[in-house]
Amino acid sequence: MAAVDGERRILLLSYYFPPDLSAGSFRSKALVDALMRRFGSKVTLHVIAAQPNRYLSMAKKAELVESLCDGRLLIDRVDIPQHSGGMVTQAISYAVYALKSIRLARSNRYCLVIATSSRLMTAVLGSFVSRRANAIYYLDIRDIFVDNIGYVFPRRMRWLAKCFFSYLERWALRNSSQVNLVSKGFKSYFYYKYPTLSYSCYTNGIDELFIREAADNVFSQTIKGPGCARRILYAGNIGQAQCLHNIIPEFASLLPSNFEVVIVGDGARKIMLEEEVSRLGLKNVVIYKPVARQLLIEMYRSADVLFLHLDDNPSMHKVLPSKIFEYAATEKPIVAGVSGYAAEFIAEEIVNAAVFKPGDSYGAISALDKIEYGLSKRKKFIDYYRRTRIMDQMADEIYNVTDR
Template sequence: MSKRILLLTFFYPPDLSAGSFRALALVEALRRRAGADIQIDVLTTQPNRYACHASEVDSSEESPGLYVRRVHLPQMREGFVGQAISFWRYARRVRCLTTAGNYDLVVATSSRLMTAVLGAWVAYRRKAQLYLDIRDIFVENLNVLFPRWVAAPLRWTFGSLERSAIVRADRVSLVSRGFLGYFQPRYPMRHFPVFSNGVDETFVRFTADMQKALPRPVTEPVQVLYAGNLGDGQGMHLILPELARRLRGRAHFRVVGAGGRLEPLREALRSMGLDNVDLFSPVAREQLLEFYREADVLFLHLNDYPAFKRVLPSKLFEYAATGKPIWAGVAGYAAEFVAAEVADAAVFAPCDIQGALDSFERLALQSSDRSDFVCRYARTRIMNEMAQDILQLLEPA
């Protein structure tokens, strides 16, 4: 008799996000390893990450061994309150849709904690086992999002919710080894396997194509690409305008993305009269690959927040797979990872303008062979290992 797995993920393709691509890769890995022995039900949302890339798709899809149900939500608004409202509506529908379900295992992949809490609640209600895939440290980030007098009670509240979910789970995995410094002291009796985002198959193929292509000569202005979210966490509005001003004539920036700090970034560029920065809305992956091909340097930046010293940006794996030089404003574990694992990358401290300029001068403007990195961090391999970790919960005791 086949086992039934419920996967809770707020984002799922065709939505554009690291969590979306990770969830799909996990579903594919589970189906490869278990085959007809499992039925996977995915409860997710209609695409809503970016207003400019939102599109209504079928509310349900069914194929042998897989059922995907998408909950319709209003376009997700920026900010804590808007995101909380969107999640509440998702949680309400999940509650209704799982009322009659009999699940052997609930898997929740969670960045903002509450999907993990929702997974714990459903697992308890349906008497199922629980596997949590933790992709961010929400409680620690509250100090960044709110003033101290607001953050303190929120930390107590969400800390209690985090504890209840972690303790309830049969197994918990983390997306970054940097998270161990937060979770291990708080839950010393628990083992936390780490499964990073890795390089997905699209970029594995892209790497092979780039290695066959003729080298592209680099001339000034150097074409610098940033592709990703534009929120407080990335802090692009704090560093890019001044970098663009100081590198005028030497570098041309292309920014592909959207987020809560897009307008402040746009306004800063406008007020400084900069003409060497082009802003583009989020694009599908096929179009994004063209941006990568045309770039000379790939730019990455995280804001100067203590909590971000634990994270490992998923975008870093995409960037590394292209073989292009990487110019990264990161600290903590991400900086250590780049130094140890990624050839031809120049790192500077977040929000440090002079440090960024100095590191730009150190960049070797040529493509590198990072095939070993791509092989080592291939998402297919990582997700196969994660799927095995999950499926062990369904084995007879």
């Protein structure tokens, strides 16, 4: 990747990147746009991502190599084996991505390496590449993998796995010049374990697509009377962390007859959810495959309530789901089964949103009685958490890191 004198060569490692559908993908694209705005003509930015793989039902091949902005932006998408969502196949797919990324980065001389990581290994990969290139390392952390060991490994393997991945975490973080935490709930973990590092906290945010639609009143619909049909929508991943298979069946069975639950997404626990819905013979639950964002906008418009749920696991007490920002932008009422920092954030920041204890179906029913149906103005929230504003600030910080 050629660069002329005076230019900064930057590498961004992100396993997910558009057209993949995931929070990490949308965040990485927004960061790339912000970096190109901030650095201008004095940057050559190299992005190494995997081919779309977040949801097999939506995985479509993208261009392996894209050269944009007069060659100043190069995107390499690595071909990886398809995975079933299981731990072993995902590990194999990621190993292929890591090895090919190392090969692609080998011949380039970067001044800065950025890694955005949710499952730790991209953080490790970024640390390795930056050490080899003798480059500054900026790490964006979207989850705490070591906290989630209980989800990933059988009980008999957890202690050994925690020791191993804790070592990798230390190795990755101690090489970083700056660490960004996507949730303020992560502070207690990282500040305690790595107190000497430099931290910032640039959260997820609201994409311009949703801001434009909200400004144009696309999400508005005719206000329904008390006895009219109500649609509760969940849109996102259907995995162990969301634990929908434990909450939706009982919750749906307790709903009044004029309520319908619509779920849009995919994930490792989708089959379990479908089987439980089928076993109980629930007619008021409909499950769809993931859809493109423009179609998702229409599904938001037709919804009366937006539903969110996380497992009541200690590791979930620190996270701030990116879906919260998307939901809030619609100005629709929100019912959320969350605890810890996410519960505090919703209570403090989002009007017309009710929180209940995760796994508590009766609490979810009670939460429905606390909301007001229709739109609630959230302009202050939308303006403050627009993703372009947040990413521009993050890009400013990255720019300053290169001058240290």
